[in-house]
Amino acid sequence: MRLISMRFARLFFLTFFLIGGNFLQAQKVTNRPVCTAISAQKVGVNKIKLSWNLPENFNAASIAIFRSTSQIQQKSFISAEKPVAELPAHTTSYTDNLKHFGDYYYALIARDKNGNLFNMLLPTVNATVKAVSLLPPDDYYEIASNEPDEQYVPGFLRELPLPYLDLISDLDIKATPMTSKAKKAGIELAGNYAVKKPRLLNPYVFEEDMVLSPEGDDFFLFESLKNYFIKKDYKGSVKDLRDFLAITREPYVTTRAVFYLAQSQYYCRNYRKALELFLFVEDELPELSKKWIDSTLDFYQIPKEERPVNSSSRG
Structure with a gap:
């Protein structure tokens, strides 16, 4: 009987100690x-x-x-x-x-x-x-099409970077006019060489821009292309892409945007500006730029008012 009482007393004190310890620990956390x-x-x-x-x-x-x-x-x-x-x-x-x-x-x-x-x-x-x-929606990675009413999910947006104006401002600087001697030499060199009527190239879209990007500069470029370039609204594309490039962008995104801007000028028949833009990205896109530079030169002609008077045509 005495042994049972001693065991009960030990169990009671042990239980009291554990409960009291947990209570004190809880109080300690609660007060913090x-x-x-x-x-x-x-x-x-x-x-x-x-x-x-x-x-x-x-x-x-x-x-x-x-x-x-x-x-x-x-x-x-x-x-x-x-x-x-x-x-x-x-x-x-x-x-x-x-x-x-x-x-x-x-x-x-x-x-x-x-x-x-x-x-x-x-x-x-x-x-x-x-x-x-x-998790992204099921159609989040849907490949962009040329349909103007295509539905897509905007996804994530990052904060716009600080503006950096005139990223390619030198393209707006009025070009130095050619001398009459240089124009005359070019015309005489071309002579009466017959060429086939040039054809416009089909619009080129980079593979990276065929899939909606979830964030950043790629997303904003995709948005611009979808709203204007894909719809063949090239005048609107020129304005929107110039606004896009007025802010600092990632280097490769900038290169693609300038190339789209060059194409938009090309389809607006602003061949001189298109040529300058294609030349601007020629180092980054040598093979692709060469094709478009050649086509632009096929369409680009010196305005008649700038051509020198040929001495052989004078009376």
């Missing part, structure tokens, strides 16, 4: 600046909304939001990464705008008035354990 009840859900094609609760006497200066493509479990991640957003301490929700499809996890970390992070990760409390998946 930790956001609770974190929730993340998809609210748009590229948007995820976070919401959370704040404990009483939440004494943080701000809330730092961390994002990852894998579950955030290590404190070292918080120490090494920069937060995607820093919010006032009273905030209880935030909408994250993403630029790429994929799975996303989040963690909320409080920052004190001295700028230090209270680096505590508690799954389901201030860190998500289930990924929020952003």
Whole structure:
């Protein structure tokens, strides 16, 4: 009987110790600046909304939001990464705008008035354990066609870069006129050589622009081509592409845009401007540019008012 009583007493004290320890630990966490009840859900094609609760006497200066493509479990991640957003301490929700499809996890970390992070990760409390998946629609990668009423999904947009005006401003500078001697020599060299009537080349579209890109400069170029170039509205294409090129773009996107602008000038019969533009990208697209330069030269003629008077034609 005495042995049973001793065992019961040990079990009672052990249970009391465990319960008391957990209670003290819970009180310790509750009294610290930790956001609770974190929730993340998809609210748009590229948007995820976070919401959370704040404990009483939440004494943080701000809330730092961390994002990852894998579950955030290590404190070292918080120490090494920069937060995607820093919010006032009273905030209880935030909408994250993403630029790429994929799975996303989040963690909320409080920052004190001295700028230090209270680096505590508690799954389901201030860190998500289930990924929020952003997946493209079934027709997202549909190849662009020439139909003007084609439907497509815009997808993600990045912020526009800072403007950089006159990227190809030298193309608007009035060309130095040819001397009468040079014009005369060119005409005499050509003589009465008979040539076949030239034919316009078919519009050329780069393979990269046949598929809708999810973001960035490729997306904006695709948008311009769809609205004007593909519809053969070349005057509108000239204006829109010039506006597009008035802002700093990625080098290869710039090259393709200038080539489309050259084609648009070509179909508008502005052969001199088209020639200048094709020459502008000749180093990047040597074989393709040569074909279009040759065709442009077939159509380009020196205006009659600029031609010198042939001495043999004088009376």
